[in-house]
Amino acid sequence: MxxxxxxxxxxxxxxxxxxxxxxxxxxxxxxxxxxxxxxxxxxxxxxxxxxxxxxxxxxxxxxxxxxxxxxxxxxxxxxxxxxxxxxxxxxxxxxxxxxxxxxxxxxxxxxxxxxxxxxxxxxxxxxxxxxxxxxxxxxxxxxxxxxxxxxxxxxxxxxxxxxxxxxxxxxxxxxxxxxxxxxxxxxxxxxxxxxxxxxxxxxxxxxxxxxxxxxxxxxxxxxxxxxxxSSYYCIRISSAKIDGVDVKSMVLDHLVHSYVSLDDPKFIGYGYERVYNEITEWHVRDKPRFSTLSIGGGGYTFPRYIGAVYPFADIDVLEVDPAVTRAAHDFLALPLESRVRTINQDARLWFIENRPRDRYDLVYGDAFNDLSVPYHLTTREFDRMVRESMRDDGILMTNIIDNYHSGEFLRAYLRTLGDVFEHVYLFALGRAWEGRGPSTYVALASPKKLDIDAFMQFEGLMTTRAKFTAVLDDESLRDYLNSGRQFALTDDYAPVDNLLARLFVERGF
The missing domain is CATH 1.20.1250 (Growth Hormone; Chain: A;)
Known part of the structure; x- marks a missing residue:
């Protein structure tokens, strides 16, 4: 040769x-x-x-x-x-x-x-x-x-x-x-x-x-x-026991995304999902029919729960990876025929192509997994698309893991929501902001002011007055947002990995 x-x-x-x-x-x-x-x-x-x-x-x-x-x-x-x-x-x-x-x-x-x-x-x-x-x-x-x-x-x-x-x-x-x-x-x-x-x-x-x-x-x-x-993840399924219940967990790369009880679709394993549940039951108490959108499917724990508890709910799920959806069907008892409608597409691209308006009563952000945060779903421009898709009294909930005191991503994300929505709140499973380490929070945004006192007093089929959920008071939230570096996340500037760097170091990997 x-x-x-x-x-x-x-x-x-x-x-x-x-x-x-x-x-x-x-x-x-x-x-x-x-x-x-x-x-x-x-x-x-x-x-x-x-x-x-x-x-x-x-x-x-x-x-x-x-x-x-x-x-x-x-x-x-x-x-x-x-x-x-x-x-x-x-x-x-x-x-x-x-x-x-x-x-x-x-x-x-x-x-x-x-x-x-x-x-x-x-x-x-x-x-x-x-x-x-x-x-x-x-x-x-x-x-x-x-x-x-x-x-x-x-x-x-x-x-x-x-x-x-x-x-x-x-x-x-x-x-x-x-x-x-x-x-x-x-x-x-x-x-x-x-x-x-x-x-x-x-x-x-x-x-x-x-x-x-x-x-x-x-x-x-x-x-x-x-x-x-898949092209997106190394998908693993493992077994665990949560609150005495045998569950399967879906692990995407090295992060646990979902806990699912194969026998009980009403089982909720994660704390932020319990917060989602309490807010959902309160918000739809007078709505015989409502529409939800989950940004991120994972193990489909919460969409599956909505389908089991609310027979007249319209349930859409945006899951970027078709292999994740197939794994939920194959290993996590997600029925092939159900009212959960999955769109296997990047959420940002779906919003750009479809421009939904006044469609959803509740939007659940479930694409932020621990240290893995798709930055294009955090920006002001994306929030505007989500806002357009919601009804006038709609609620956006997004789970975020960060350190309330030393982290920077939670504050930046809340401030970004405040640029788009008239009312922003910080919820958590208990008073997580009083702790010193990383914890899970739920950032909540709505065009309409929420009656937090009525929410805290509400009792329903699944929600008691002694709630899992705690809400940061308005003054503390205002002080929190006014502290630290003052900027919002935009398509031109969204240094999400850098904002999570301290958490990355604290958590190891």
């Missing part, structure tokens, strides 16, 4: 760059069940991969000047294939590694990411300089040759990005992708280096193949911890 042939050279760098970007894209999904998906995770991944490519380019250039050959090029492919398989073993090793808590959280994330992904991207980075060296047979065409190789390399990166993000992850899962990338790299290396020629080369390849075969026999050890691996 003559690497000096432009078609051969371009094919080689295309494959190397394609595989590099595949690894970079799946890195986020591989890390998600352990450290989540955040600005810090992706910053670490991109930084580590770029560092690997950069140092690999430098090292590859050094090697090319000293011993550029097809054998060297083939060996680099084979080594990169072996190290790509090493991602599976390294993941198991590093996620169980007890890195000192004295190291800042961001530093620990970089350590985990570098330990898993640096070496394969480093070796892949050495390939292009060697290919360029072997391609330069006519120095008069150096510029066009190098330009062509870099252009095709970039195209390989682009194709790898689109194919992985739009197709491979959901179709194959991250572990199968790793095996496929490793196999491609090893086979390409064998072909380029013609490792079947000569006993020494053939012996090396026989050992490599045997080693890969042994590693493959232990593949179950390196399987992803998911029952379903």
């Amino acid at each position: 003559r690497v000096s042939n432009p078609w051969v050279a371009c094919t080689i760098v295309f494959i190397a760059s394609f595989c590099t970007l595949v690894i970079e894209l799946i890195a986020g999904r591989i890390m998600a069940p352990y450290i989540g998906v955040s600005l810090y995770t992706w910053t670490s991944i991109i930084g580590v991969v770029l560092a690997g490519i950069s140092l690999g380019n430098f090292t590859g250039g050094w090697l090319a000047d000293r011993s550029a050959s097809n054998v060297l090029l083939g060996a680099l492919f084979i080594v990169s294939g072996i190290l790509s398989l090493g991602i599976l073993a390294a993941t198991n090793l590093f996620v169980n590694l007890d890195v000192s808590r004295e190291i800042p959280l961001m530093g620990r994330i970089v350590i985990y990411t570098a330990g898993i992904f640096f070496l394969p991207t480093f070796v892949l980075g050495t390939i292009s300089p060697v290919v360029i060296k072997l391609s330069l047979v006519d120095l008069a065409r150096t510029g066009s040759t190098v330009g062509l190789i870099y252009a095709v390399s970039t195209v390989g990166s682009i194709v790898g990005t689109f194919v992985t993000g739009f197709f491979l992850i959901e179709a194959m899962g991250t572990r199968s992708i790793v095996w496929t990338v490793a196999a491609i790299l090893i086979v390409v290396g064998i072909v380029i280096g013609q490792f079947w020629r000569g006993i020494p080369r053939a012996t090396v390849i026989a050992l490599v193949v045997a080693g890969v075969g042994v590693f493959y026999s232990y593949r179950a050890t390196f399987a992803a911890p998911c029952v379903v691996e």
